[in-house]
Amino acid sequence: MQQQTLSKHLFCKETTQVFQLIPLKRVSRFILFLIFGVLLALPARAADVLPGWGSWWLPPNHSAHGGDIDWLFKLIFWITMVTFVAVEIVLVVFCIKYRSRADRKKAHFTHGNTRLEMAWTLAPSVILAVLALLSKKVWDNYRYAPSSDDPHRAQVLVIGQQFKWNVIYPGPDGKFGRYLIWPKPTDANWPPGPDGKNPMFSGVKGPADFHNYEKARGQIATYIDTVNPLGKDFTDPDGKDDNYQGALARELILPAHRPIEVQLSSKDVIHDFFLPNFRVKLDAVPGMRGHIYFTSLITSKEREALSKKKYGIDELTELVSSPSKPDFHVIVNENENTEGAELYKVPHTSVKYWRYADKSKKTIVRDGGSISPAIAKQLKDAGVKEVYASEPGVWDLVCEELCGQGHGTMRGQVTFIDSDEYDKKGFDAQYHPTTKPSNLAALGAAQ
């Protein structure tokens, strides 16, 4: 019964009329209002949620080859932009000019024009061929970099793992040992340790002694976890002097102004080594060793110095509270002694550092500390009016290939230090530059 009434309503004449008679002419003004409403309301709403729209262009480039990539990007950008605007304008003009009108009964009858077809086939072909050649040049210069056989290049082996980056340096001999070699459940002995002897682990000489496949696998996992997380082959003489201690998930430290070779591999799944500010990207594939070359034009200290600026406290508060949450580090030392800062001596020790303190002599922030909105507020309460601050001298290392559920957290950090300082750390074979690399002023001019 109910269904009958429903279908009666569904199929009755009135409903049909209502549906059919949504009049276009009368509705059109309403549509226009709706469209403009949406057009205006959306950005307004988004802008209202949080102020600030971020950067709309390429992130700053700090590598030697990156300039060429950016140049090619801009070239393609302008070529496509001109084409895009031209095509859309022509489309709109045609739509307006050739709209159906009462006085025109027929369209222009034509099946095409061979010459025109030839022209618009050849023109894009030529442009695209040129682009292909140009990108070959830039690409080869990046992947087959001239510095790839430079004996003084700094080498580093980066091994991806869910969800962290492991970093190994080759040590004074400049050669890596073998890595990523794991015991198998059928092995009679555990692999030899640093002393050259096969160790005992979990009470047995080797995984085969468990006589149980599943148990052997479990114990191998524990062995890898606790003894040899990167599968280093300790018998390999090249690997004896590798800088391997603390390789797990450590910050990547590299020299600036000097060719760098990054070797890439992975323990488990495919990761991707992406440095957005250096235009470097390559997959880290298990079972493969990738090589990528680049040169940084800037050290972390230089970046800090370049971005150092004096900020009024209100300006700074606004900046750090904005959605983009830029990271700022406070700079206080004897050179930039701003009002309210002090050199603090830790009682009973020789430790001292520059700091800002509140009225009860508690530290708000030290030299080099980062500023959050809360800290900015405390500084203001403490009466500080101006602060020297800089961007931090680290860059993001992004995993750009989906690598599992923790993919988004697989963030690394890169610091670039001076080449001499890098040598002192003994990461690598010594580097003796014949000419001093570009200085800060030159870099500032280049920017």
Next chain:
Amino acid sequence: MKRYIFSTDHKIIGIQFLFMSLLFFVLGGLLAMLIRWQLAWPSDPNHPVPILGQLMGWSKGVMPPDFYTMVFSMHATIMIFFVIIPLLVGVFGNYLIPLKIGAGDMAFPFLNGLAFWSALPAGSIILAGFFRPGGHAAAGWTVYPPLSAVMQNSGFGIAGAQFGNVLHPLGSTWPMTPVIMTFIALFMFVAYVCAYYVNLGNKVLDICVSVVLSLIGGIVITRGVQHAVFDGQSAWFLSITWLGFSSLMGAVNYLTTIIKLRCPGMTMFRLPLSIWSLFITSLLVLLATPVLAATLTMNLLDHLRLTSFYEPFNWVVTNVPQENSGGGFAIMHQHMFWFYSHPAVYIMILPAMGMVSDILAVFARKPIFGYRPMVYAMSGIAFLGFIVWAHHMFQSGMNPTLGTTFAVSTMFIAVPSAIKVFNWLGTLWGGNIRFEVPMLHAIAFVAMFTIGGLSGIFMASTAVDVHIHDTYFIVAHIHYVLFGGSMFGIFGAITFWYPKMFGRMMNNALGHIHFWLSFIAFNCTFFAMHILGIGGMPRRVADYTSYPTFAHFQPMNQFISMSAFTLGAVQILFVINFIGSWIWGKKAPGNPWEATTLEWNDCPSPPPHGNFAKTPVVHHGPYEYSSPLVEEDWLAQTRYVEGAENFVVKH
């Protein structure tokens, strides 16, 4: 029964495909909304996910990152394999080919029905994946091994498994909803075969035997599926491989039909461009899909830990040495996958190009500008489409010189695309354009495809790809091609052929509102993504704000999300219009658009079984609009006019 459900009529099958893919479109769209919610407020407890957050029992309603991974993987999978490809190839391939070439039905009507009834189990298996305790596949739609070989996501998790547990018999390891769903799909699959092959001479006996056979078949295959599908990822592999068979059946059928069943006078160069595009697409499907089937079978075996086609020697996951590792090569999968999936990109755009060409000619009241160059351009795209696959892999660690090779071929595939755009502009030039709803969608297709094509040039350049690979630039590009291109083409096609399919006119006003709002919201959503990509924002990352380099993109992402929600909401208008017009729409005349092709002129709306009362005879090309030889501004393909056969006017 045989007439409407187990029909072998190409029109019914086309409409069945239409409903299946539109339902999946709703699901894929909802998944997209989830993605946008997460990206607007990444893991922000102040903005818990509405409804789902509570339903899933997430702490503070915040979407966990593994769930996000699952959501975007499935959004892409469903949209590509279950929406765009079935809509273009399944729906319009089925519906249009016989009607436009003057055939009564497909060359193999039974095979055609089988294509639909085997697509349905594939769909139910992909849905079943959501209810597996481990959650659905979360390795992206590109399923790169070794990630896809390991089971590690917790996705929907236990909550999802409970969702599906409406009827839970003792001892079943599966929640019942997916089992019942899969069983019904498989029952229908077997029943369809039985309906045509069980012929014992007695109708009652036939039906009984068919039902019994279907029950047995359904149960046996469902049990098999339950064994193979032990987690979401294996459901994914099985479902897509299965769907590949459906595609192949369709492709064989279309090719044979177009080659063998054209009516008298319908030469290859008198075919409408939509038929040409479906012909070329079918060739692509036929040549590429077996490769996908091989790839995914190997992937499934790897996932089941029976083989190691793609896993290298010395491979551990969370420090556990993996069984059957060794001898494989991870990049091999990428080569094989993209050998299918790059042609698949053209499978997803060529039919839309063809149908848009038809629509543009009809409403510009002009012949297509350069019909033959259009055909050659499509063939060129199809050929080049097979030799550009590795441009997805420039940064994958393959040989850089190989990258250059593929960069060159990729650059040149832009040439035929450019020819097509210029020819569409040439078609509009000097026209007498009527702005009906299908025409608006078709023009939007041209405008949006231009953007999608031009942004492709950035990626084609190996060097520029270094910066934008796997960023939101790629996401913007693919959505301009697949939504701005294919989806607008599909909206145009649905609104254009709706009168023919259902015998009713769609509501004009609703159509206009839907188009304009979609168009604007679409551009607000996806154009801004180019800017994110230029800034380097990585795709597939649940919380980009954890990277200081990208944290400043949050307002932009919120803008995009607002626009995306609008875009999603506007589609409700389309649903209202679609269903409403079916019930209340004006009765459609045979040829409401004054078009020239066979389906409008030689059969009523909707066409009866068998399509044409008598076999039509074609006298000239498909786009004779505004011909000076006749009084009206259109000359039907079957109407004989002295001297019209080879009447070609070159400007």
